[in-house]
Amino acid sequence: GDSVTQMEGPVTLSEEACLTINCTYTATGYPSLFWYVQYPGEGLQLLLKATKADDKGSNKGFEATYRKETTSFHLEKGSVQVSDSAVYFCALRSRDGGFKTIFGAGTRLFVKA
Amino acid sequence: DAGVIQSPRHEVTEMGQEVTLRCKPISGHNSLFWYRQTMMRGLELLIYFNNNVPIDDSGMPEDRFSAKMPNASFSTLKIQPSEPRDSAVYFCASSPDSTVNTEAFFGQGTRLTVV
Numbered sequence: 001g002d003s004v005t006q007m008e009g010p011v012t013l014s015e016e017a018c019l020t021i022n023c024t025y026t027a028t029g030y031p032s033l034f035w036y037v038q039y040p041g042e043g044l045q046l047l048l049k050a051t052k053a054d055d056k057g058s059n060k061g062f063e064a065t066y067r068k069e070t071t072s073f074h075l076e077k078g079s080v081q082v083s084d085s086a087v088y089f090c091a092l093r094s095r096d097g098g099f100k101t102i103f104g105a106g107t108r109l110f111v112k113a
Numbered sequence: 114d115a116g117v118i119q120s121p122r123h124e125v126t127e128m129g130q131e132v133t134l135r136c137k138p139i140s141g142h143n144s145l146f147w148y149r150q151t152m153m154r155g156l157e158l159l160i161y162f163n164n165n166v167p168i169d170d171s172g173m174p175e176d177r178f179s180a181k182m183p184n185a186s187f188s189t190l191k192i193q194p195s196e197p198r199d200s201a202v203y204f205c206a207s208s209p210d211s212t213v214n215t216e217a218f219f220g221q222g223t224r225l226t227v228v
Contacts, residue, residue: 030213044206046216100146100161101216103148
């Protein structure tokens with residue numbers, strides 16, 4: 001079945017450092033890929049998405065490119081802020097997977113001032 | 114738009130008691146999901162409804178769990194009897210449709226503690 005694997009955390013960075021959180025997926029067919037963010041005490045919210053190969057999703061300085069050849073969707077940001085501290089989830093949704101959204105385990109990011 | 118509304122936000126109950134969690138999806142959304150989040154198991158999909166019909170309940174842990182969606186604006190997740198291992202944060206999410214391109218909109222969750 002469909003699955004998502006993302007790097008384990010926690011990831012601790014200093015403010016203005018570069019961020020990469022790796023995500024790879026397994027899916028039959030052609031899934032859409034998503035990154036969600038969860039702040040303490042809140043539900044998940046969409047950060048960005050890409051719906052076909054080579055698409056780049058971007059939002060709030062974060063970017064991720066849908067790489068079908070490597071089945072990857074790595075999250076990147078050039079300069080993180082303290083306010084980016086949160087848990088980040090990679091996810092996919094596919095027709096062959098029954099249109100369910102499947103999430104990775106989440107990666108906790110701490111950004112120090 | 115009020116977003117997905119879940120109630121209660123927090124629930125503390127004794128082992129063996131019945132627990133009912135409630136969800137109001139975003140108006141016009143026709144897909145609804147119940148997830149459970151724990152430190153050990155992460156985010157697990159419990160059940161998925163489309164147009165009020167349960168499509169996939171393979172994630173429901175056991176017969177103690179049941180979910181209903183009597184109409185497009187309301188869903189419940191019931192645990193009877195509850196056990197300490199059911200302690201978790203339960204999220205409800207809705208989606209505008211069942212295409213692969215649309216994202217899920219999450220409620221703020223219900224933190225359940227079973228003592």
